[in-house]
Each structure stands twice: as C-alpha cells, then as structure tokens.
Amino acid sequence: MARTRNTTPFSLIDQAGWPRTRRAPARRGVVAAGMYSAALVVPGFHGATGHAATAAPSRAARIGEAEVATVRSMTERIADILDEHGGGHARPMAAAFLVNTVGPYLTAQAPDTVRKSMLAAASDLVYLTGWMAMYERRHRLGQRYYVKALKLAGAAEDHVTYCRTLRGMSLQASNLRHARKALELADSAAEASPRAGPRLRAFLAGQQAHAESMTGSPRRARARLGEAETALSKADGRRDAVGGYDASAYQFHVAHVLYEGRDLEGSIAAMREALRLQPTQEQQGRVHFNGVLAQRQFELGHIDAACESWGRFLDDYLQISTSRGDEHFETMRRWTRQHGTVRAVRELTARAKEVADLKS
Template sequence: MARERNERLASLLGEASWSRAQATAAYNRVAAETLNGEVLENSKIGRSHVSMWVGGVQPSGIAPVILCQALSRRLKREITPQETGFTAATSPAQEALDWRVDPLIALSDLGNDVNTDRRRLLAGGVYSAAALILPDATWWEAMAEPPAEEPAARKRVGRGDVETVRELSLAFSRMDQRRGGGHGRRAVDEYLKHEAHGFLRGRFADEETRRAMFAASAELAYVSGWMAFDNSEHAVALQRFNIAVKLAARSGDAPLSGHILRAMAHQALDMGFRHEALQIAQASVRGERYAAASPRERALLGVVHARALAANRQNDRAAKALLRAEDDLSKAHDGVEEPDRTFFFGEASLAHETACTLRDLGDHQRAVKEFRRSVRTRGAAFRRTHAVTLGYMGATQIAQGGVEEACATWTSVLDAMEDGIYSGRARQSVVDMRHLLSPFRKRGIPAVGELDARAASYLAQVD
C-alpha cells in the first residue's frame, strides 16, 4: 500500500524556506548540540531521511524531537510533533516540569550522568510553551511555608555550607561570561545532583540557614540553566530554570525568584515565544520581586520587561520601561549592597538590552548606537556576551544596508569565537551571519567573500 505524503511536514519545510539539504544541516546541528557526542538512533541524518519523512515514513528514535526543535528555532514558534504529523511520547523529565513536583525530587531526577539526563529529556519533546505557564499566587505562598518537620538523622548544615554553594555559583557564572555556557556545565550539574541535593535534605542550624541554602542552591540551578540556554540546550535550560524557581520559592527570596523568571523570559524571547515571554517578564517585576530588589537587579528585571513589551508591539510601555531601567541603574553605586548574581549587569549590559529593544521597535539607527555603546564599555571579563553583542550589531547594520560595516563587525565576532568561546548563542550569530550575507555573495564585494569563507571554515571546525 502506498504511503500518504506528509503534507504537514512539507508545508512546514516550505514555510522555513528549507531545501532537503538545508533541513538536514539544521537537524544535524541541533542533534550535535543536544547529544554532545552521544550516538543514538537518528543522531545524524542525510537528505534521504527528510525525503522519506515527507513521503510518509514515520521517523524513529529521537528524530521527531530533534526535527521539531530545528523547525521551532527557524520559525520562532513552538512546533509540536503533532504539527509535523509525527508522534512522540512524554518523558519523565517533562513531567518534572510540573510545578507540583517537589524540587528535591526534580533534582534527584536529573539522572546519574549527563547521558541519562539527555535521553530522558529527548524522550518526550522540545522547549514547550505549555511549560512556561506559571503557577498562581497560592502556589508561591505554600512553597514559602517552613517544612512541618525536619529529619533528625540528616547531617547538620551551617552557614559555611551556604557560602560554599554561593562561591561556586559565582565562580561558574564568571566562567560562563568569559568562555560561554558550553564550558563547565557538567561540573555544575554534578554538584547540584550530589552535594547541593545533600545539603537541601540536611538538618539546618536554624530557619534562616535553611532559607539561605535553598536560595544558594536556586542560584546554582539558575547558573546551570543559563549556561544550557547560552549553549542552545533549550530543553535542559527550561528544566533547570524550573527547578531554580521552585528552590527560590522555597527560600522565600522574592528578588531571586524575579531574577530567575527574568532569565526564563529572556530565553522565551530568543525562542520566539513573545506572548509567554511577556507574561513571565511581567511576573518578574510584580510585587516584592521588584520592590525588594536592589537598584542593579531592578534595572536588569526592568530592561528584559522592556524587551518583552517591545516584542509584543507595546511600544509606549516599552519606552517607559527602558527609562525606568536606566533610572534604576543610575542608583546603583558604591555603598549600595547588591547580590553577587548581578555582577555582570552594568552600563554595557543595559546598552545591549536597550539596543535589542530598539531593534525590535524598528529603530535600527538608535539600536546600532546602543550596541556600539555596549561594545565600548564592556570589560574583558565578558568576552562571550561581547561576541553576542557584536553578532547582533552586525545583523542590525546589514538591515540598514551597511554591508561592509556589518562585515567589519562580524570579523570581530569570529576573532572572539576562534579564541575559545563555547557558546551556542555566539555560534548561532555566525550561522545568521552567513544567511544574511547570502544575497550579497555574487556582487563581488571582497569583504563579503572573505568573511563568508572564514565563517564557513569556522562552522566546519566546530560542527
């Protein structure tokens, strides 16, 4: 019996403007990022696979999940297996995103090793809009309540243990800023799964220490999530952010909860989930999450809120939110106590996020100006973010018609990337660079040919 052509998949590939070869390349990139060298069924495919799937063959192994992830990134919205005409099961890792699941159970469910963790994430789906729906106020209130009883047989946990977890979070966060999220995240996860999990199940010196340990562990889970997000491991990042929010809620630290929600909103924006991003960003600046935060953290929450407003075409509100973020940052000065987690956010970061907001508002000229300010004021300790900023700036310049100007900017991106940055976001800027240069390849512009060849060589080495 002849198979029925998969018109749903064919339509999505057409919407993405992908040939069979381009779809194959995108699939293999996502698979390589997700599996990190692990070989599973359909961990790498050829053009014939795509042709067979369009022809009606049901893909097996991890193929439905990977192809949906590739299409979601391309089309900037969630693509489910059902939309592609495929079927996929539900994984334990996805079930752990349920807000009712205890964070300690979710931590223990990270698996005994990274490969097990990846299999469980891959077993059931991609970055999902459904998982971005936040719990209601009663959930937050219940989570902040002290436990009814404490196990007496557990080891005693003191302030020194809390400081150790905090120091580790800061150290890996600084490494992420220098080298990118693809460097060192496994070590963070191992510590989370074993040491931090043990502390959280311990016997605390007092209630203040208990809350402090949950807050410190929430920050470490957030760092793991941010590193995964930066390295384009989006399903992993969402799971880690989910755990971090639960731990922060248990600690009763409202500004920390806002900080993590802000990261979730940032990721949702990058993934194209504009409506969900705005809902999460609004939650991040609601009540004590903003009111009790330090000036620098208020500015950080506020500028991501501005970006979400701009992405949803709420231009006037976005402009007001930008002004408030600038005002908040101006109040951050010596003598004002700030949490360590905000160390990276200063004038350069504010300029970067402001530029992204202006870009989304369609003001490319002012966006380029803010990107330049970000590049000019950023310190050497933030090389990864520097590369991402340059990538965005080049894309904005070429949107204005400044081809050679964009090439000069993107040359600096490759200079940074080739010097040892492990970042999926930065790597994606190189992929986008080649795509944006494609209309100019046959015009005989020397800078275009040289940069395109260099970018292709770089991607061939890292893919």
C-alpha cells in the same frame, strides 16, 4: 559520604549534560530537550514560601555555614567560567556540582537558618544553570531549571532570586517570540519585588521595556527604559556574579526596543554602545552582542560593517564553547552566501572556514 547520581532531590538535573558521552542522542531526546511551554503555570512567591522544596532531611550528614559558603563560591566561579569560556564548559560543571554536592546538602540536617541559607544558595545556582541551558538552546530543560529555582527561592523566602528567575523566564519567552508571555513574566517579576534595590529594579524594568516593545507598546516601552535608567543611576558599582545588570545591559535593552520599533540605525548605535561598555571578561556576552550587531548591520545593508562585526565575533567565538555562538555562526554563513562577490564577504568566508576547521 558517598556521592552518587541517583540519590538526590534534583531529579530535574540535566543528566545528559554530565558526564559527556560519545553516543549521539536519540532524535526523540533532542526534540524533547527543545520543547518549551508558553502555557506553563508559574508558582507564586507566597504560594511557594514555606513549602519544602527538597526531600526529608537525612540523618547521615549535617551542614553549616561553611557548606553554604562553598555553594556560593562555586556559583561565582561557574559564572566566571561561563563569561570567559562559554556555557558548553560551564553548564556540565554546574549540573555535576548540583547532583553530587548541592543535592546531598539539601537533604542533610541543619539548623533552620542554615537550611534557608542553603535553599537560597541552591536557588541561585539552579537559576544560573537554567539561564545557561536557555542560552544553549535547551529551552525545555532551561524552563524546568527555572521552575525549580522558583520553588527553592520561595522555600528560602528569597525575593531577589525569585524575581530574577521570573525575569530570566521572560527573557527566554522573548527569545522564542512569545511576546505576551514575556510581558506577563516581566510584569510578575516586577510586582513580586516590593523591596528590590535599584539594580534589581533596573534589571526588571529593562526586561519589561523589551517585552512591551514586542507587544507593540512603544510608549510604555520607552517609559520602562526611563525607569531602568533612573534606577541604574542610583545603583552602586558592584558587579554581581549572577544576574547582574549594568550600563552595557541597559544599552542592549535600548537596542531591542529600538529594533522592535524598526529603528535599525538607532538599534545599531545602541548595540555599539553596549559593546563599548561591556566588561572585558564577558567573552560569551561579547560573542552574542557582536553577532546581533552584525545581523542588524547586514539587515540595514551595511555589508562591510557587518563583516567587521562578524570578524570580531569570530575572534571570541574561536575561544569559547557556546551553542548561541554556533547559531550566530550559521546565520553569518547563511546570510553572506548571497553576497559572495563582495571582497569583505569573501575574506570573512575564508576566515570562517578556518575557524570551523579549528573548532571541528
């Protein structure tokens, strides 16, 4: 079958993300890509269940379990590339695969069981692509991917991806400081997961804790952290390629809750623990964790310690492509300008210039 970019139900795919062009985007396009709607109405799981999320089946092709396995395998590989090389490399690959391969699969003929499996596999990849768009600060685009993932998961009757996507939307809202929306989405994710296993329950409770702390409810936030810790202790040691949750992610939530409660020292200690527990292959996550740790150390007045953390941040930042990393890099340069006489800052500034030259 010929693969084209225009005959696909994935009209919401980020066409600008693949292939890359040298032409600078119009200012209007940049603004539109960054818009985020806190008033977005989220489709309920039961409202989405059973409704077709794709175009009418095509008679030109037929798919089976092998094609479903292909989508699952590619999703895992893209998640690995994200961890190791950053969203700047992984998201265009995901967008291209969605447009050229997954879109036609969704319109192909298939038995009902295969069609549901393909919808579920597609929803997983769309969720991951939305998470990457969010991480790359393309917030409106990320939100559109998330809504598409919800609809696909509903059509597939896939509770896990539906709840995980709501949790991703809560994280996006919290990143943008929409505290009430973050809590609403986190609570909706938890309520929609009656059959969730312990790892997913921990995943959802951790985000509820973060959102509760943002809305000024420290007692409820601590209770949610307790729920997350208990659930995580009952989970197996499996590492999920998409939407996983582990002890490192839990400590990151602890750090958020403590920070919102203005316990900077406690938050820094939790961030250090999160980094200690983080899997070595998660280089993009390590860039973000070290960037957050350094900012909080700097805020506390521990300049030398912040410079050490930013030094570790630069080690990984040099090797990956990530807009979130770019944001941390600019924050580092902006914050350190006011302490140019400190030796550690001077050394960090020189190193940062070398890194900027290499990445330019």
